[in-house]
Amino acid sequence: MLETAHALITRAAKRLGLGDEQIEGLLKTDHEHVFKIELGSSKSFDAYRVQHSNKLGPYKGGIRFHPEVDLDEVRALATLMSFKTAAAGLPLGGGKGGVSVNPKELKPEELEELSRKYARYLAPYIGPDKDVPAPDVNTNAQIIDWMVDEYAKITGDKTKASFTGKSLNNGGSLGRDAATGRGGVIALAQLLKHLGRESQDITIAVQGFGNVGSFFATVAAADHPNWKLLAASDSDAGVYSTEPLDAIELDKYKQDGGRFRAYKKEGVHIISNEDLLNLDVDVLVLAALGDAVNQTNYKPSQASIILELANGPVSEAAFNKLSERGVTIVPDIIANAGGVIVSYLEWVQNKESEHWSEERVNEELERYMVKASDDLYETAEKQDTSLKEAAFINAIRRLI
Ligand code: GLU
Numbered sequence: 001m002l003e004t005a006h007a008l009i010t011r012a013a014k015r016l017g018l019g020d021e022q023i024e025g026l027l028k029t030d031h032e033h034v035f036k037i038e039l040g041s042s043k044s045f046d047a048y049r050v051q052h053s054n055k056l057g058p059y060k061g062g063i064r065f066h067p068e069v070d071l072d073e074v075r076a077l078a079t080l081m082s083f084k085t086a087a088a089g090l091p092l093g094g095g096k097g098g099v100s101v102n103p104k105e106l107k108p109e110e111l112e113e114l115s116r117k118y119a120r121y122l123a124p125y126i127g128p129d130k131d132v133p134a135p136d137v138n139t140n141a142q143i144i145d146w147m148v149d150e151y152a153k154i155t156g157d158k159t160k161a162s163f164t165g166k167s168l169n170n171g172g173s174l175g176r177d178a179a180t181g182r183g184g185v186i187a188l189a190q191l192l193k194h195l196g197r198e199s200q201d202i203t204i205a206v207q208g209f210g211n212v213g214s215f216f217a218t219v220a221a222a223d224h225p226n227w228k229l230l231a232a233s234d235s236d237a238g239v240y241s242t243e244p245l246d247a248i249e250l251d252k253y254k255q256d257g258g259r260f261r262a263y264k265k266e267g268v269h270i271i272s273n274e275d276l277l278n279l280d281v282d283v284l285v286l287a288a289l290g291d292a293v294n295q296t297n298y299k300p301s302q303a304s305i306i307l308e309l310a311n312g313p314v315s316e317a318a319f320n321k322l323s324e325r326g327v328t329i330v331p332d333i334i335a336n337a338g339g340v341i342v343s344y345l346e347w348v349q350n351k352e353s354e355h356w357s358e359e360r361v362n363e364e365l366e367r368y369m370v371k372a373s374d375d376l377y378e379t380a381e382k383q384d385t386s387l388k389e390a391a392f393i394n395a396i397r398r399l400i
Contacts, residue, residue: 012392050078059095062136069098119147128161161350164343173346175361181215183338190373208288217247237261286313
């Protein structure tokens with residue numbers, strides 16, 4: 001993933017005529033905090049916080065708990081965050097954190113201890129005007145609340161602006177939980193408008209029905225009745241039907257702990273994740289993990305549009321092949337920017353001691369997403385590039 005991120009940045013920077021030294025400057029990270037978190041006497045986990053750039057504002061980006069987290073991945077994700085905040089027009093930099101752990105194997109009290117120890121170690125290096133972490137894969141408002149509490153105990157900070165993605169009664173923002181999915185809906189709507197397809201029926205498959213994909217599907221169902229959800233998957237299987245699926249029903253099923261492999265409904269077929277990637281739909285939404293579509297599983301996708309809701313879900317090799325076939329890929333740093341946009345709005349509310357209505361938050365989110373999308377199409381047309389390269393060009397213009 002780091003190679004892909006570096007290749008994308010280098011290509012866009014070269015198009016802008018930047019020299020080697022400037023490109024190096026865009027790739028290098030400012031600080032890399034690497035440490036270990038011990039739980040009891042027998043468990044030890046590798047932990048990271050990489051701060052890539054604070055040129056435009058405090059470092060900003062999530063913390064993921066996943067067994068495959070390593071320094072290179074966190075570096076790549078931290079780098080992508082700087083380009084995401086820049087492309088979205090936010091006064092923020094980029095960073096990312098992670099712990100190499102499978103949180104599902106921890107007891108609740110171990111998860112709390114891990115979260116608190118993570119915040120305790122990093123307390124000197126983060127803060128409302130230094131680095132503002134947030135949730136990411138397998139982290140949520142509860143985990144962030146523990147971290148905020150630990151940070152406040154150590155530093156005395158009362159603003160709660162040290163982290164975003166907090167729970168609502170702990171300084172969180174309305175609309176933050178749905179923000180990445182909602183932002184994805186806005187990004188897709190903007191693309192369809194750009195293509196003159198906004199009033200057509202659009203069929204959709206969603207890979208990954210977690211924090212991001214489920215909100216994408218439920219917001220889409222509410223706002224765009226002409227979009228038809230035909231398939232959705234979790235980490236081990238998917239559901240598919242030729243008649244539109246009910247996103248709210250699927251969401252309830254997942255919230256109750258259901259697995260798609262055991263989903264039963266007339267007309268609904270259980271398919272593999274691999275099958276989902278190759279369904280005959282208009283739009284493939286990738287809301288699971290990085291490199292979900294790669295050289296190994298790449299098959300000529302049927303979808304003419306791919307929305308990258310996860311971070312880096314299409315590997316560079318797959319990206320090149322898909323682009324050659326004329327597939328339009330809405331790049332992650334725009335498609336999934338809704339999360340960090342509402343994180344920014346949460347941070348502003350904390351700093352100003354304000355609480356905005358959900359309507360106001362969603363309006364602001366829409367404004368940022370529409371502007372970022374307009375800028376994207378303008379640059380792609382002027383420079384005659386892919387949307388991916390255009391997103392990086394826009395970010396680089398703000399970062400140099
Ligand atoms: N983890 C999200 C992302 O990758 C949100 C980051 C944030 O809100 O700071 O964009």
